[in-house]
Amino acid sequence: MTRLLQMMAGARHGGAEAFFERLAPALARAGLAQHLLIRADAERAARLRAAGLEVTELGFGGALDLFTRRRAATIAKTFRPDIALAWMNRAARFLPKGDIVRVGRLGGYYDLKYYRACDHLAGNTPDLCAWIAKQGWPADRVHYLPNFAADPGPSPEPLPRQSFDTPPEAKLIVALGRLHPNKGFDVLLRAVARVEGAVLWLAGEGPLRAELTAQAETLGIASRVRFLGWRDDGPRLLASADLFVCPSRHEPLGNVVIEAWAAARPVIAAASQGPSQLIRDGIDGLLVPVDDDDAMAAGLARLLADPALAATLASAGRAAYDAHFTEAAVVARYIEFFERVKR
Structure with missing residues (x-):
């Protein structure tokens, strides 16, 4: 089964961040081994660890943030992932090198210069994937991977x-x-x-x-x-x-x-x-x-x-x-x- 390193440099709130918090536990339930590198956020880290996931909090700072780059590289050498999946432009800048397939996950029409180190790009709508290909990215390395929403069950209790x-x-x-x-x-x-x-x-x-x-x-x-x-x-x-x-x-x-x-x-x-x-x-x-x-x-x-x-x-x-x-x-x-x- 795939070993996956996920890197999320997002904000405290947002659609991509919320989906990341749904996807990582769901992949774990499906049997994937994962290590998550997230921008420092104690509450997010606690939620993910409560789901049984291994989490490391990093700074994901600017060009001078050498610690995040070195720490991500060290974890990659120890964890030995098959794939590193980057969420957000800033996370893509810190993708580790080595014998790893590097994937950028896009949820918007971002400047693709941030994803030059990636082997593949994944978009969450067909239109976004078509747009990526139109920017010159090889069509066979662009992939449609939609989001899911949690099933609320048969009858969530309405708020009073x-x-x-x-x-x-x-x-x-x-x-x-x-x-x-x-x-x-x-x-x-x-x-x-x-x-x-x-x-x-x-x-x-x-x-x-x-x-x-x-x-x-x-x-x-x-x-x-x-x-x-x-x-x-x-x-x-x-x-x-x-x-x-x-x-x-x-x-x-x-x-x-x-x-x-x-x-x-x-x-x-x-x-x-x-x-x-x-x-x-x-x-x-x-x-x-x-x-x-x-x-x-x-x-x-x-x-x-x-x-x-x-x-x-x-x-x-x-x-x-x-x-x-x-x-x-x-x-x-x-x-x-x-x-x-x-x-």
């Missing part, structure tokens, strides 16, 4: 609405993500302002927290918007929702769409890169134009007013999840890829 001062009869919209311009939450707030009576739970943190809070006040919907901060109970949040919305301007994949499908929630999304590839409009979700708050408002109102349509979309979304984005399906693809490319 009174926990967030939400009337039990209110139509509840849930959105998740970093409070960043790319995520389009300003568009969502303008849309919610046009949907009378709907309440929005927005889970996430980021640089736009104060600006979005002020926008809700200006739009007169502060009483209908709850800023929840970062949460680690996504399945319960989704179970609480009447519908889930992804308003992103830029979204290479859309982990949150897959998570909402896993929870069998109806989804409406702006037609950015990832969601427009995942969602079949009108079949397993609704797509609206990017940056169009009028269209978003119309879509929200349509789903909230038509429970039968919402249920149909939710059921088809769950079927798409079962077919393509379960842990078993995605882990099998990773293992097949590792076995195929290792020396």
